[in-house]
Amino acid sequence: MYSTKTATTNNNEFVSNYIPVGINDNITLKEVNTNKTPNGRDFLEIIFENNQGQTVSMTEWKNEKNQWIKTDEDLQRRDDTQFGRILQIVDCFYDNRPEFEGSNFVEMINWVQTTLSPMIAQKKALRLKVVYDNKGYVRVSQNGIFVEPMSITESQIKLFKRDLLERPIVADVEPATDPLTGNSAPVTETNTGADGLPF
Numbered sequence: 001m002y003s004t005k006t007a008t009t010n011n012n013e014f015v016s017n018y019i020p021v022g023i024n025d026n027i028t029l030k031e032v033n034t035n036k037t038p039n040g041r042d043f044l045e046i047i048f049e050n051n052q053g054q055t056v057s058m059t060e061w062k063n064e065k066n067q068w069i070k071t072d073e074d075l076q077r078r079d080d081t082q083f084g085r086i087l088q089i090v091d092c093f094y095d096n097r098p099e100f101e102g103s104n105f106v107e108m109i110n111w112v113q114t115t116l117s118p119m120i121a122q123k124k125a126l127r128l129k130v131v132y133d134n135k136g137y138v139r140v141s142q143n144g145i146f147v148e149p150m151s152i153t154e155s156q157i158k159l160f161k162r163d164l165l166e167r168p169i170v171a172d173v174e175p176a177t178d179p180l181t182g183n184s185a186p187v188t189e190t191n192t193g194a195d196g197l198p199f
Contacts, residue, residue, distance in 0.1 A: 018138040019048065019056040019130050021165050023157055025150060026051060027128040029089070032116040034109045044109035046089060046116070048128055048140070056130050058140035060086060062105040085142060086112055092126055092149050093119040125150040129157050132164040 019027065030049040036042050044060040063069060063078040090112070091097055098115055102108045127148050129141040140146055141163050145156045159165070 016138075017054060019050050019054045019128070021130050021132060021138060023155070023159070024050060024128050024130055025125070027126045028123045029093075029116065029120050029126070030055060031120070032113045034106075034113050042106050042109065044086070044112060046086075046112075046140075048126070056128070056138055056140055058089075060109070083108065085146075088145065088147050090115055092147060093122070093124060127152070127155060127157060129159070129163070132167050134164070134168060136167045 027048045027050055029046070031045070031047040033045045033047075034042065035045060042062060046058045046060075047055050048057075049055045060082060063075055063082060065071075065075055069075050069078055086108075087097065093116065100108070100111050100115075102111060127150055129143075129146040130138060131141045131143075133139050143160045143163055144158055148156060
């Protein structure tokens, strides 16, 4: 039911649960989780938080061969890039990077969790680059240097053209028409009065 007597207007600013896009100061490490999807895919999730309790996550999945990753060399190059991205976070907490050699993705993400989880309690202040992905969700950037300790006075983090700082506009999709008739379904009123009329 719609009524001019009950209609409301909200004049309060919307406060997001997510860290704003851009380069953010004084961010802390909140969680490091290894998990498995219902389909059995392993993943690593690293969650950051600001002092307002807003969060942003970084999720890493196992690289596999596909139309862009065709050879073992391509796959190794992708794995090296992924691990290098994760090590940016490890390097924020350790003066000397801990050594690691692992033979698979699960070993690597378990090592990352074991290495970073004790650092959560430090509440070390970080600088973090946050962007939108192509679906409009807030996430940690994967381009260039994206995290560093606040103790670095001249930041090495840069914003690149491919870092989305504005939410992409995705239009709503109109329901499809019946392909056999070419007509869309008519709008009907389901609530009717006692005599069967819609008024």
